[in-house]
Amino acid sequence: MIAPEPQTADGPGSAPALDFAFELRAFLAPSLHIGHGGGGVTEYVPITGGTVEGPRLRGTVLAGGGDRCDRHHGVYRLDARYLIRADDGAVIDITNRGYYHEDEPTAPAQYDGALQVSEAGVYYRTSPVFRTDAPAHLWLARTVFVGLARGDDSEVAIRFYSVA
Template identity: 30%
Template sequence: MLASNFLCKLSVDVGELVSLGFGPLGERRRVDILGGTFEGPCMKGTVIPGADWQLLRQDGVLELDARYALRDASGALVHVLSQGMRHGPAEVMARLARGESVDACSYFFRSVMRFETSSPGLDFLNRTIAVATAERKARQVELTAWAIL
């Protein structure tokens, strides 16, 4: 049986989608991660820019592979690897693609997160796997991360 503890909430600012074209597995895309904020019981700070490399599969599932960093209020840096999936009814996904506001309950958006840091105060993250629920906004992704115990 799995248990979890709330880790943090992240508000990640994102840029324009850039299509790299269609290949045998689907459309390869990239979205810049521009910054943002995060806050939880044990940490708080800002998101350092990175990128989300995506694959829009032919079955409509969007595979996400985001890599960025966090800067804690203490100045500590944390590398983040966040890999997940987003999918839902075609009309809902089309609305999201247009930047419209969509109820997060109408589509699936989850991510598995891993961390790496040299900070003694945040070293628990080196042993943490988190699962996040996410919501796509026009220019932001909001994630709520739960550490798996």
């Protein structure tokens, strides 16, 4: 027996949609070398602060978080943990994992309106998980997000999109 095609408000089999929620800019200290091993390099990048701006969330990135980066064969596996203080005073915990690598032929340049959020050939994507008990921000802990990131050695900007 063949299962019926899923039905959605947009019609049968429509793809999930992404809805821009906010952009986070994290300011970075120089990376700290942890070690070599298993054919790779591990580093830690301290987060010294930052901003959060967008239609669904505004606030600041608190100093004290960081990103553990494991690099193997040109691919960085990212595991960042940090805190946001929303404009209303609520504290939101983020675990943000992802990958960064260059020379990826299937990664197109991507735009959000006129803003270029990723370069052609660069794969820099994250998958955040948020935790808070603040009633106004529980939607973060109940939603799947995708992050499109760009940055340099001193700052990373991540545009977070909720998956509908």
